[in-house]
Amino acid sequence: MIGPSSTAAEIIASLRLMRSEENIAGMARYGIVTDNALGIGNPALRQIAKVIGPNHSRAEELWASGIREARLLAIWTFVPALLSPDDIRRLVADFNSWEIVDAAADLLTETPYWRALVDDFAADDREFVRRAAFAMIAGATVHNKSEPDATFLEWLPLIERHATDPRNFVKKAVNWALRNTGKRSRTCHAAAILLAERLAGESDATARWIGKDALRELRDPRRIAKLK
Secondary structure: OOOOOOOHHHHHHHHHHOOOHHHHHHHHHOOOOOOOOOOOOHHHHHHHHHHHOOOHHHHHHHHHOOOHHHHHHHHHHOOHHHOOHHHHHHHHHOOOOHHHHHHHHHHHOOOOOHHHHHHHHHHOOOHHHHHHHHHHHHHHHHHOOOOOHHHHHOOHHHHHHOOOOOOHHHHHHHHHHHHHHHOOOHHHHHHHHHHHHHHHOOOOHHHHHHHHHHHHHHOOHHHHHOOO
16 A cells, blocks of 8 residues: 555555556557556546655655656655755756656746746757746746746747747747736736737748737637636
């Protein structure tokens, strides 16, 4: 039985017993990297994370295993305050899947230096590291409620700068960051609309797609009605 006192080795052994070849095949169809996957769904993993609770050193061991499910458990049981910038850079160097990036983004925005990390990761040319920057922006617009709108407005030029990156997992994250910024408040909405309109008129195909897709959502009257 897995519990708060379980070691990383014991947790991994239990995870291996839950392996599902059928689920692994299904995950691959969604672009999830399955080389080191056991096919355990996220609801089950979330429940396990809740049972074992936070444990920073154990989370480090889970991450080091390289197993998809163990890495998700690590993300959900790390203690953000104990993650140094160097620790985070080591984690980010292992990013190889949009799923891991997006799960980790929420963890990273709970650290005190997450704003600087956004800029650093956006400047990094590795696809999943750059995606992390924009997944962090997108997540923080929702979860970091005490963050002033000014923080997100200041990142609009960063979004514009990387709107021509044609790599699938980058362009979708840039688009996500722009849409979420526009849905945060009326002030952010007005600025995001202006940027989306500008991108929609660009000659670059990626920028144009990002702009037009964002406009479809940001111009939805139902979305606008929810803005404060």
